[in-house]
Amino acid sequence: MRRLAAPLMLLALLGAAEPPLRTVPPVSILATDAEARWVPFDLTEGNQIRFTMTVDGHPATAILDTGVSYSVMSRRYAAATGERIVEHGTADAIGGAVPLAWAATRKLVLGGVTRTGGRIAVVELPAIATGESMPVDLLVGRDLIGRYALDIDYDAHRFRLLASGRLPFTGVTAPLAISATRQVYESEVTLGGRRIRPMIVDTGDGSSITFSADAWKGLAAADRTMTTAISFGLGGPIVTDLAVVPQLRLGQLTAPDVEVRVERGGGFSQGVGAAGRIGASFLQRYRVLLDPGAGRMVLAPGRTATAPPLKSTSGLLVRADGRRLDVLHVMRGSPAAATGWQGGEAICSIDGKAIPQDYRRSAIASWSVGQPGRIVALGLCNGDTRDLTLASFY
Structure with a gap:
């Protein structure tokens, strides 16, 4: 799912x-x-x-x-x-x-x-x-x-x-190297006609594409409607801006409908001298060969290569904790933000159904990306119930 x-x-x-x-x-x-x-x-x-x-x-x-x-x-x-x-x-x-x-x-x-x-x-x-x-x-x-x-x-x-040098499948290629200074995998992308590099290729980053504030500045895509999201690193949580761009190039690959995150000034990428990161949410759309010794990344379309990214229509980013959902972040400009939701609140039921132990794999988990206009009854763990009308907001 x-x-x-x-x-x-x-x-x-x-x-x-x-x-x-x-x-x-x-x-x-x-x-x-x-x-x-x-x-x-x-x-x-x-x-x-x-x-x-x-x-x-x-x-x-x-x-x-x-x-x-x-x-x-x-x-x-x-x-x-x-x-x-x-x-x-x-x-x-x-x-x-x-x-x-x-x-x-x-x-x-x-x-x-x-x-x-x-x-x-x-x-x-x-x-x-x-x-x-x-x-x-x-x-x-x-x-x-x-x-x-x-x-x-x-x-x-x-x-x-x-x-290194093996080519077990065919696909489009993009440059790849291990940085002499940062000692990690790096490539480059093109967005709005601008070549952006170096981009850390990071399978441990669950996001799609992330840019530093400096790399994002002045891009044609920067005027898109944006919201916010939260992420968690080894050093703690960070809040980034978030948008979906219609097209992004990675070497010979042109990818449609790509979610991008933009770090605030002084963020991790800027601090280590990188323009941003290419994360797992982008890579998992493809079969991927990472071969820095041969100077190349090879990508072949997977089952979800052309699928648009899932976009929240609720604005609540949550984490399952047993039989409850903890609200980690309320996205800027979202229906949840407009109705006063706060991080730290806890949800124990959705439309009258208790949160299941296997929430992540259950059908009930799709509520937060549901059809705009749908009204979802969210039961808080304190006994209150709030209705939330889903809407597109970014």
């Missing part, structure tokens, strides 16, 4: 300082049968790729995050597995800087790749980062996967790592 791509989780981590930690130099080996070693995944509530791998023989749930320069282990997982950590430094993350620790690793196994030796960053990875009740153990980033071609088949919910 397609769902509104907000609130979204942003897991970029850049600028990590080298720790005073003695480790064995890392060695990565790609199995001879790597092409057959598909890794199955599911998409989190925040649109990230979640899968299982092993760390020093222990199973771990992980997010595939090309916006992370150094792979990350959660402090919770490090404590549970008895990893020795060394506190050292901070890193730039979406929402603010985060304190870092480091741990030596002996053996990481991910699909057809085995890495022995090396180190991994250790930070707090809260459950809010995936929008679900259970936190993940790892973020797998550039240091583990950057030397290979990454083939992501979103429609089949699987990915694999291949030797």
Whole structure:
């Protein structure tokens, strides 16, 4: 079931300082049968790729995050597995800087790749980062996967790592490189006739396209009707402006009806010297090959390549918490904003039906993007009921 791509989780981590930690130099080996070693995944509530791998023989749930320069282990997982950590430094993350620790690793196994030796960053990875009740153990980033071609088949919910230079399917191409300074995957887009770069290619960012305030300034698209949305990074929540543009180019690809977010001045992208990010909500419309060693991204249309983005008609961005919906943000100019809704309120029923435990996968979850003019009765957890008339507002 397609769902509104907000609130979204942003897991970029850049600028990590080298720790005073003695480790064995890392060695990565790609199995001879790597092409057959598909890794199955599911998409989190925040649109990230979640899968299982092993760390020093222990199973771990992980997010595939090309916006992370150094792979990350959660402090919770490090404590549970008895990893020795060394506190050292901070890193730039979406929402603010985060304190870092480091741990030596002996053996990481991910699909057809085995890495022995090396180190991994250790930070707090809260459950809010995936929008679900259970936190993940790892973020797998550039240091583990950057030397290979990454083939992501979103429609089949699987990915694999291949030797750089392989071309397992045909599609349109766009430039791709690993930044020498930021050490993450980067490309460029064209909007309104303007070439915008560098754009971080970030599978851990659940949004579609995000621009810095500087990159957005003066664009022909900047006069479009905009609203607001909330996202959550490792450094905390951020509010961005949001619009839908009729067309955007990524290399040879022309994509219709693209949701874009615009960071406020001094946001994460501007702070690290990037023009913005290409996120998972955009990428999952395609089968994607990310091969920085060959200098290319390859995209083939998936089932939802031409589907318009889901647009809220309520203006309430919520997160399921058991059998209630917590209001995280009220979108500017929306029906909810016009009728006085506030962040922090909680909904326990919709049109008289209690919020189900599996809300995210239930048909009831489509109410917030319903037909304009529909009146939805929202039962608050304090016993009050409010009617909300849905409408198009951006």
